[in-house]
Amino acid sequence: MTRLAQTAGLTDVQTEILHTVRAFVNKEIVPHAQALEHSDTYPREIVDGMRALGLFGLMIPEEYGGLGESLLTYALVVEEIARGWMSISGVINTHFIVAYMLRQHGTPEQRQHYLPRMATGEVRGAFSMSEPDLGSDVAAIKTRARRDGDHYVVDGTKMWLTNGGTSNLIALLARTDEGAEKPHRNLTAFLVDKPEGYGEVTPGLTIPGKIEKMGYKGVDTTEAIFSGFRIPADRVLGGVPGHGFAHMMDGIEVGRVNVSARACGIALRAFELAIEYAQQRSTFGKPIAEHQAISFKLAEMATKVEAAHLMMVNAARLKDSGERNDVSAGMAKLIASEYCAEVTQEAFRIHGGYGYSTEYEIERLMREAPFLLIGEGTSEIQKTIISRGLLREYRSRS
Numbered sequence: 001m002t003r004l005a006q007t008a009g010l011t012d013v014q015t016e017i018l019h020t021v022r023a024f025v026n027k028e029i030v031p032h033a034q035a036l037e038h039s040d041t042y043p044r045e046i047v048d049g050m051r052a053l054g055l056f057g058l059m060i061p062e063e064y065g066g067l068g069e070s071l072l073t074y075a076l077v078v079e080e081i082a083r084g085w086m087s088i089s090g091v092i093n094t095h096f097i098v099a100y101m102l103r104q105h106g107t108p109e110q111r112q113h114y115l116p117r118m119a120t121g122e123v124r125g126a127f128s129m130s131e132p133d134l135g136s137d138v139a140a141i142k143t144r145a146r147r148d149g150d151h152y153v154v155d156g157t158k159m160w161l162t163n164g165g166t167s168n169l170i171a172l173l174a175r176t177d178e179g180a181e182k183p184h185r186n187l188t189a190f191l192v193d194k195p196e197g198y199g200e201v202t203p204g205l206t207i208p209g210k211i212e213k214m215g216y217k218g219v220d221t222t223e224a225i226f227s228g229f230r231i232p233a234d235r236v237l238g239g240v241p242g243h244g245f246a247h248m249m250d251g252i253e254v255g256r257v258n259v260s261a262r263a264c265g266i267a268l269r270a271f272e273l274a275i276e277y278a279q280q281r282s283t284f285g286k287p288i289a290e291h292q293a294i295s296f297k298l299a300e301m302a303t304k305v306e307a308a309h310l311m312m313v314n315a316a317r318l319k320d321s322g323e324r325n326d327v328s329a330g331m332a333k334l335i336a337s338e339y340c341a342e343v344t345q346e347a348f349r350i351h352g353g354y355g356y357s358t359e360y361e362i363e364r365l366m367r368e369a370p371f372l373l374i375g376e377g378t379s380e381i382q383k384t385i386i387s388r389g390l391l392r393e394y395r396s397r398s
Contacts, residue, residue: 004302005268005309007076014073021080024049029084037085037364040210040217042166047091050121055092057119060099064115071254072316075261079312082265086368087218089265093258094162097251098125098171101189105238105247110191114169126167127255128158128192128224129248136381138173138245139183143226145174145190150233152176152190154204154226164207164222165198171237171251172224178242189237189244192229198222204229215367253329254319255376260312260332263340263372267305270340270365274301274347281352294350301343308336327389334382337372344369 010018028049036043050056058074060066074096082089099118102111117123131142143156154174161170170192178186192205200206206225213221237247275298278289288294315332318325344365348355355362373379 004271004305005079005264007072007309007313014069014076017067017069017073018076018080020053021055021077024053025080025084029081029088033085033088034361034364037087037217038358042220043085043088043091043218046088047121050088050092054119056095056121056124057099059096059103060115060119061103064111065119066115070316070320071257072313072320075257075312075316078258078261079265079268079309082262083269084265085218086262086266086371087216089258089262090162090216090219091166093255093262094127095121095125095167096258097127097255098169100254101171101237101247101251102191104250105189105243106191107239109234110237110239114191118169123169124163124167126161126163126170127251128161128170128172129252130158130160132157132159132223134159136377138248139187141173141175141187143172143174145176145188145231147176147233148230151230152233152236154190154229154231156226158224158226160211161207161222161224162219164224165210165220166196168194168196170194170224171248172226173244173248176241176244180242184245185242187244187248188241189247190231191235191237192231193235202229214370215364216371252376253326256329256333256382257312257316257319257325259372259376260308260315260329260336263333263336263369264305264309264312266365266369266372267301267308267336267340267343270344270347270362270369271298271301271305273360273362273365274298274350277354278350288350297346297350301346304339304343308332308339311335327386327393330377330382330385330389333376334379334386337375338379340372341369 028046054067057066058069062068078089102114114123145152145154172190172192173187175186176188180186194205195201198207198209204227207222211221278294279287281288311332315325315328318328348362348366351360351362354360
């Protein structure tokens with residue numbers, strides 16, 4: 001039995017990348033995460049270090065200056081980063097989704113314009129689909145983009161933009177009038193260039209400020225208010241309006257693998273903290289790890305960490321193979337996020353009263369884990385996706 005969350009069949013390049021990232025996490029993230037998180041400070045030096053490692057271009061093709069790696073490689077890198085501090089993985093996740101959407105659906109001109117600068121981290125992406133009263137009903141989006149000559153005019157309010165202030169490119173989903181009967185056929189994805197910062201950053205676009213959150217601190221989460229914002233028609237992703245729903249759902253699908261990887265990273269870190277503490281803390285004359293009540297907890301936690309990791313890896317490999325992975329990604333996201341919450345809480349219990357102290361890392365993980373239960377779709381949404389897929393594959397022939 002090796003250590004948990006090992007992945008079989010990796011190439012030498014993948015192994016070297018993970019070794020480098022793990023060393024970076026242990027040296028540059030783990031020692032500083034607690035202080036940065038408690039002060040809600042944007043981790044600029046860590047982000048600069050990730051740029052130097054080439055992580056912003058991990059999945060961008062080599063022809064555009066990226067590393068051209070697979071979704072599996074990216075997911076394993078995210079798992080390592082989230083093990084150090086989950087917020088750091090948020091800095092690159094929405095950037096990655098936007099780069100992926102450009103790679104898959106952008107026009108040749110759009111890919112050439114953005115991807116080389118995204119690979120270096122000069123251009124950093126944010127993903128804008130949610131709205132204040134939207135929830136998971138994406139087809140009910142109210143933000144509108146009205147065609148006006150060679151521009152569109154956008155009006156509406158968007159919510160929950162990770163990197164909303166620190167990004168300079170937003171993938172925006174808005175309603176356009178395509179005359180389609182099905183609501184989702186009237187949605188278009190736009191590529192919105194903007195300066196970094198807060199307030200009215202450019203005419204017609206306001207980023208009000210950071211939303212205060214229970215956890216997931218350090219990374220900025222914002223609203224975006226569009227009021228008469230003009231965007232050139234050539235900034236429609238793919239060049240043809242009306243395909244935004246499919247583009248965004250493709251991005252969300254890989255985003256669910258990312259969230260699964262984040263959950264795996266947090267769960268692994270919570271287990272590491274728990275098993276270390278259980279061997280140091282003694283009661284009734286022996287380490288608490290030797291009490292059956294605790295040893296059984298550790299066994300269950302380790303099994304959940306391993307199961308979540310394997311399902312995440314399977315979902316990533318399916319996507320890389322070109323197979324449809326909506327069900328496997330939904331299953332991975334469901335089990336990884338639920339197990340992450342369970343493992344983190346058990347680690348918290350093993351720490352006893354010390355787990356409630358802000359001096360101990362488990363306190364931070366207890367506030368970070370719940371985010372993964374709702375990010376990229378709640379567990380209930382995942383169950384809906386999974387059940388629809390199962391009914392599709394196991395349709396009754398009677």
